Amino acid sequence: MFSAFTETKEWIHLLDLTDSQIFKLPTRNYSCPDCGLDLLLKRGTVKAPHFAHLITCPASSESPSESAVHLEGKHTLYLLAQSHFQDVRIEYYFEVIQQRADLYLPTQQVVLEYQCSKIPYMDILTRQFGYTSQKIDCLWILHTKHIPICTKGFYLIKLSQFLQSCIRNHKNGMKSLLFWDSKRNVSYFLFIYDSFAHNEFIIEIVVLNEMKAWMWLASPKPTSLPERVKQQILYHHQLKQIDFLFSYENRETYPYHRLARKWKVSAPTFPLYIGLATTFTHTLGREVKWQFRVVNFMKTVGDLSRISSVELAEAFLYSLPNKVLETKENKEVVSHYIQFLRAYDLPQRHLKRTSKDLNYIIEWQRFQTLAKPSKN
Known part of the structure; x- marks a missing residue:
C-alpha cells in the first residue's frame, strides 16, 4: 500500500513524494488507515516504495503480501487517472463499509479495483454490495492472465464464477469485462451478448493497444449480435x-x-x-x-x-x-x-x-x- 498515517496522525502518500523525499523518511512509526496497526516503509530495488504490515491486516481486503505486479499496476492506474481526472484518490478507505479501494474518483463516484490474483467470487460480490450501498459504481480491471481468449472475434465460452462476478453492467444495457497488463500496457474488452445455461456466454473480444483513462467510464455502443x-x-x-x-x-x-x-x-x-x-x-x-x-x-x-x-x-x-x-x-x-x-x-x-x-x-x-x- 502507498498510504499511511504518521506518528502525529498526518496523512502521507508516497506517490506524491519524490525519490529523495521518500529516502529521507523513517522506516517505522506508521499506522494503517484500515486497522490502525503498525506499518513498515519498504524501499527495496524490486518493488516500488510502499508500506507493509508487520502482521496480516485484519481489516484490509488485500492479501498479506501484495505482489509487485499489483503495486506497479496500481501506481500506473493512478498516473493515468491524474492525467484525465482532477480529483483522484488512491487506496481510499471507506470507513462506513470498512473497505479500501485501489482508486476512487469522487467526482464520477466510481471505484477502480485492479485484481491480479483470483479470489473467491463471494468476496467480489461483497465488495460490490458495499460500494453499491454508498451509491458508488465499481469497475474491476482484471489482469490479462485471467482472460479466457486473447484472439479477436466472437466465441461461445464458459466464464467462471470469478469472472461472472466481475462483469460490469453498463447503463445502456451492455455487459463487459476489462483486462489489462500493466507491464505491456495491453488491454482487452470482452463484450457479452447472450448467456446460456451451464455458464456459457456468447462474447466478443476487442484488443486495444494501450489503456487510457477515458475507457473506464465509456460504455460500449449497444449493438445486437447478428443472427447469422x-x-x-x-x-x-x-x-x-x-x-x-x-x-x-x-x-x-x-x-x-x-x-x-x-x-x-x-x-x-x-x-x-x-x-x-x-x-x-x-x-x-x-x-x-x-x-x-x-x-x-x-x-x-x-x-x-x-x-x-x-x-x-x-x-x-x-x-x-x-x-x-x-x-x-x-x-x-x-x-x-x-x-x-x-x-x-x-x-x-x-x-x-x-x-x-x-x-x-x-x-x-x-x-x-x-x-x-x-x-x-
Missing part, C-alpha cells in the same frame, strides 16, 4: 459437443462414450439435435450428455403418444441415479426439449450433416426464446 453470426457460433459449438462424446478419459465419461458408439453403429450419422445450447438454467451438466440420454430414454420407452411431455420429463429424471437432479428447473428444460423433439418428429428419423441441419438449430433457439419465462 449467432447461429454459426452455436452450430460449431454443437459440433464440438458431439465430438466430446467420442473421446473419454475416465470412468465417469465412459458410459456416454459407449452410448455414442452404439448410436454410431445403428445410425449413419450422429444426430445434430443433440448438444444444442439452451437458455434455461439447470443442473443437468453438459447439454450433449443429458440430451443424448433423453433421446435414448425416449427410444427405449416405446409408444409415447399418450404420455405428456411433463410426465415423460418426470419419468426421465426419476430414472437417473442421482435424485438431486429431480428439480423444477430440470423438469422444465427436459419437458421443453421433449416438446421440441416431438414437434420435428424426432428421434424417429435421423439427420445428415448438411447445410439444412442449421435450420433445426435456428428453430430450437427461437423456440427457447419464446418458451423462456419472462423476468417480469
Whole structure:
C-alpha cells in the first residue's frame, strides 16, 4: 500500500513524494488507515516504495503480501487517472463499509479495483454490495492472465464464477469485462451478448493497444449480435459437443462414450439435435450428455403418444441415479426439449450433416426464446 498515517496522525502518500523525499523518511512509526496497526516503509530495488504490515491486516481486503505486479499496476492506474481526472484518490478507505479501494474518483463516484490474483467470487460480490450501498459504481480491471481468449472475434465460452462476478453492467444495457497488463500496457474488452445455461456466454473480444483513462467510464455502443453470426457460433459449438462424446478419459465419461458408439453403429450419422445450447438454467451438466440420454430414454420407452411431455420429463429424471437432479428447473428444460423433439418428429428419423441441419438449430433457439419465462 502507498498510504499511511504518521506518528502525529498526518496523512502521507508516497506517490506524491519524490525519490529523495521518500529516502529521507523513517522506516517505522506508521499506522494503517484500515486497522490502525503498525506499518513498515519498504524501499527495496524490486518493488516500488510502499508500506507493509508487520502482521496480516485484519481489516484490509488485500492479501498479506501484495505482489509487485499489483503495486506497479496500481501506481500506473493512478498516473493515468491524474492525467484525465482532477480529483483522484488512491487506496481510499471507506470507513462506513470498512473497505479500501485501489482508486476512487469522487467526482464520477466510481471505484477502480485492479485484481491480479483470483479470489473467491463471494468476496467480489461483497465488495460490490458495499460500494453499491454508498451509491458508488465499481469497475474491476482484471489482469490479462485471467482472460479466457486473447484472439479477436466472437466465441461461445464458459466464464467462471470469478469472472461472472466481475462483469460490469453498463447503463445502456451492455455487459463487459476489462483486462489489462500493466507491464505491456495491453488491454482487452470482452463484450457479452447472450448467456446460456451451464455458464456459457456468447462474447466478443476487442484488443486495444494501450489503456487510457477515458475507457473506464465509456460504455460500449449497444449493438445486437447478428443472427447469422449467432447461429454459426452455436452450430460449431454443437459440433464440438458431439465430438466430446467420442473421446473419454475416465470412468465417469465412459458410459456416454459407449452410448455414442452404439448410436454410431445403428445410425449413419450422429444426430445434430443433440448438444444444442439452451437458455434455461439447470443442473443437468453438459447439454450433449443429458440430451443424448433423453433421446435414448425416449427410444427405449416405446409408444409415447399418450404420455405428456411433463410426465415423460418426470419419468426421465426419476430414472437417473442421482435424485438431486429431480428439480423444477430440470423438469422444465427436459419437458421443453421433449416438446421440441416431438414437434420435428424426432428421434424417429435421423439427420445428415448438411447445410439444412442449421435450420433445426435456428428453430430450437427461437423456440427457447419464446418458451423462456419472462423476468417480469
